[in-house]
Structures are given as structure tokens and as C-alpha cells.
Amino acid sequence: MGSAGRNGTRLLAAGAVYGVLVLLGAVEGLIGSFQYSRTAGAVPVAAIAACVVILATCLLASWAVRSVTGALMPAIGWILATFVLSMPVSNGSVIIADTTAGKWYLYGGTLSAVLGVALSFVGLARARPR
Numbered sequence: 001m002g003s004a005g006r007n008g009t010r011l012l013a014a015g016a017v018y019g020v021l022v023l024l025g026a027v028e029g030l031i032g033s034f035q036y037s038r039t040a041g042a043v044p045v046a047a048i049a050a051c052v053v054i055l056a057t058c059l060l061a062s063w064a065v066r067s068v069t070g071a072l073m074p075a076i077g078w079i080l081a082t083f084v085l086s087m088p089v090s091n092g093s094v095i096i097a098d099t100t101a102g103k104w105y106l107y108g109g110t111l112s113a114v115l116g117v118a119l120s121f122v123g124l125a126r127a128r129p130r
Contacts, residue, residue, distance in 0.1 A: 046101070
């Protein structure tokens with residue numbers, strides 16, 4: 001097998017990995033969009049847990065593929081799934097309500113995804129030899 005064949009296989013494998021990471025983020029967003037409202041008293045524990053999970057997913061994905069793109073892919077999947085599900089439908093119902101838990105989930109999750117990408121960028125920049 002020539003170098004062109006190896007490069008094509010490598011490119012296909014990388015595309016598959018990044019595709020799975022986008023799908024993972026989207027699944028996390030899908031599950032979180034329906035579970036965010038679970039609370040312990042007044043504390044939106046499910047929304048906070050979803051924020052921690054997307055942050056951890058971004059950081060671990062970046063570490064696993066040794067690229068900031070690894071963190072960006074699940075963040076994009078999460079944001080796309082969550083924000084599509086937060087849009088009202090024609091009859092006026094919404095999946096993510098304008099509640100404290102909903103705000104924690106949307107804003108906290110978005111901040112966690114962005115923070116995961118930023119922290120992976122900083123971590124990888126420091127880890128690279130100069």
C-alpha cells in the first residue's frame with residue numbers, strides 16, 4: 001500500500017472519529033434537553049451535571065485526539081442539538097423552558113462547551129515543545 005493509500009485511510013479514520021465526537025455531543029445535548037429540569041430542592045442538579053459532562057467530554061476528546069478540534073466537535077454537536085430543541089414549535093410549546101434549570105442548562109452548558117475548547121487550547125499549547 002502506497003503513501004497515498006495510507007493518507008486516505010488516515011483521513012477517513014480522522015473524519016470518522018470527529019463524526020463520532022459530534023454525534024456524542026449531540027446525544028448529550030438530546031438527553032440533557034429532556035432531563036435538565038431534575039432538581040434536588042431548588043438546585044438544578046441535572047442541568048449542572050449536564051454542564052460538567054459536556055465540559056469533561058470536550059476536555060477528554062481533545063486529550064484523546066491531541067487536537068483542539070477534538071474539543072470543538074462535541075461542543076458543536078451539543079450546541080446544535082440543544083439550540084434546535086430549545087426553539088419553540090408552531091403550537092408554541094418548548095422543550096427547554098424559561099426556568100432557572102433551563103437557564104442553567106442553556107447558558108451553563110454553552111459556557112462549559114466554550115470553556116472546554118479554550119482550556120484544551122491552552123493545555124495543548126503548553127504541552128507542545130517550543
